[in-house]
Amino acid sequence: MKPRRLVLIGFGAIAGDLAAALLDAPQPGYELGVLLKPGSASRQRLPPSCTPLSDLAELAAFAPDLVVEAAGHEAVRGSVPGCLALGLPVLISSIGALHDEALLASLVATAREHGGRLLLPSGALGALDYVRAVRHASELTLRYESRKPPAAWSAELKALGHDPDRLDAPVTLFSGNAREAAAAYPQNLNVAAALALAGPGFEATGVDVVCDPAATGNTHVVTARSEFGTMHLAIANRPSPSNPKSSWIVGRSLLAAIEQFFAPVMML
Ligand SMILES: NC(=O)C1=CN([C@@H]2O[C@H](COP(=O)(O)OP(=O)(O)OC[C@H]3O[C@@H](n4cnc5c(N)ncnc54)[C@H](OP(=O)(O)O)[C@@H]3O)[C@@H](O)[C@H]2O)C=CC1
Ligand SMILES: O=C([O-])CC(=O)C(=O)O
Structure with a gap:
């Protein structure tokens, strides 16, 4: 071969x-x-x-x-x-x-x-197969939370007047839908777009983006509720050694x- x-x-x-x-x-x-x-x-x-x-x-x-x-x-x-x-x-x-x-x-x-x-x-995510399976459910709600340490958000924190090295509490950078999230954060919210495309679409996929000095890695939480049941997925990825925004x-x-x-x- x-x-x-x-x-x-x-x-x-x-x-x-x-x-x-x-x-x-x-x-x-x-x-x-x-x-x-x-x-x-x-x-x-x-x-x-x-x-x-x-x-x-x-x-x-x-x-x-x-x-x-x-x-x-x-x-x-x-x-x-x-x-x-x-x-x-x-x-x-x-x-x-x-x-x-x-x-x-x-x-x-x-x-x-x-x-x-x-x-x-x-x-960086998982369980897109489950999200695809419930995408046409009549009672589906889908929400995603990205929670990463300050190293993943250095420029964004500085733009908001925070010192990334001295952040002592979580900062919610964004709360909205997957279309706005993917447009606003091209290097950190590709997974939100993957979820939206697997699931009910960009507008119907809720997204929260949190920068957290206590985060143990690049963490992703997905909750899908529908008449078929509930999926609660939590992944704590180690950041790439070469790029803290991306999961290894x-x-x-x-x-x-x-x-x-x-x-x-x-x-x-
Ligand atoms: N689906 C997912 O779960 C995830 C997706 N991503 C996506 O993957 C992308 C890459 O991530 P990562 O490897 O960590 O990023 P890096 O910044 O480490 O690497 C990006 C690479 O792409 C090159 N590049 C940039 N623009 C172009 C272009 N127009 N044509 C050809 N090469 C180009 C860069 O070259 P140069 O040295 O010249 O700049 C560099 O080699 C992210 O930007 C993001 O969009 C990231 C994480 C998770
Ligand atoms: O790698 C990750 O943790 C997620 C990410 O950056 C993205 O979705 O763009």
Whole structure:
């Protein structure tokens, strides 16, 4: 069997973790191309076996089986449409970009027209299968709370006049719906968008964002209540050693999604 060919978009905390795991995978293994912006400082971190790619033409010539985005909302707007237009499946981390209804509609239309597919992983969260199962329940309420330590919110705290190193009580940064949350916090609320898309939609998904000096990691609490019962999910993720905003598990969630993509048995 030939190695699978993947293109990663971005090479930061998440893509770096993912690449290390993919390059360590048993036979048939993976061959990796990495698409970065011109002049990107991340280029110097690429392992020698990865092929650097500068644009969509080079990506197309690499002929990937799958493209994996771990770069941010701008990359979803800038690079994902072109990948879908090439008929490629694209696994995206920056799900929050899909809060933009026009972008989502255009990505779906491009995927339909060219045979590409947009794939959405669990990322830092879990239990999206349960949320999908209750999405049409008539009495569904869905609420998500993000609670992270000040290191994940340094710039935002400073903008509000707080010193991130001296915060002594929790600060509620946001309370509203998933569309507003994903738009306002592109690097921290992608999971809210994933929940909304799995569940009852962006407006019907409630979100609270709390910065808490006592938080033991990047914590996520999801409560789904419906006529079918109640799910209460609490996850305390260790932050990525390279980026405190992102949970360390995200690279492994992408790896699990990639394994599913190529597997003869699929868990849904
Ligand atoms: N679904 C989920 O659960 C989660 C999703 N995320 C999403 O994943 C993204 C990446 O997270 P993380 O790895 O921690 O972030 P990092 O900041 O560590 O890395 C981002 C990487 O993307 C590159 N990049 C930025 N813009 C582009 C672009 N337009 N085209 C190509 N490369 C680009 C950066 O390059 P350079 O060095 O040049 O800046 C850098 O290599 C987040 O922004 C967020 O949207 C994050 C956490 C959880
Ligand atoms: O990694 C996390 O804990 C969640 C996150 O940043 C996001 O959803 O964007």
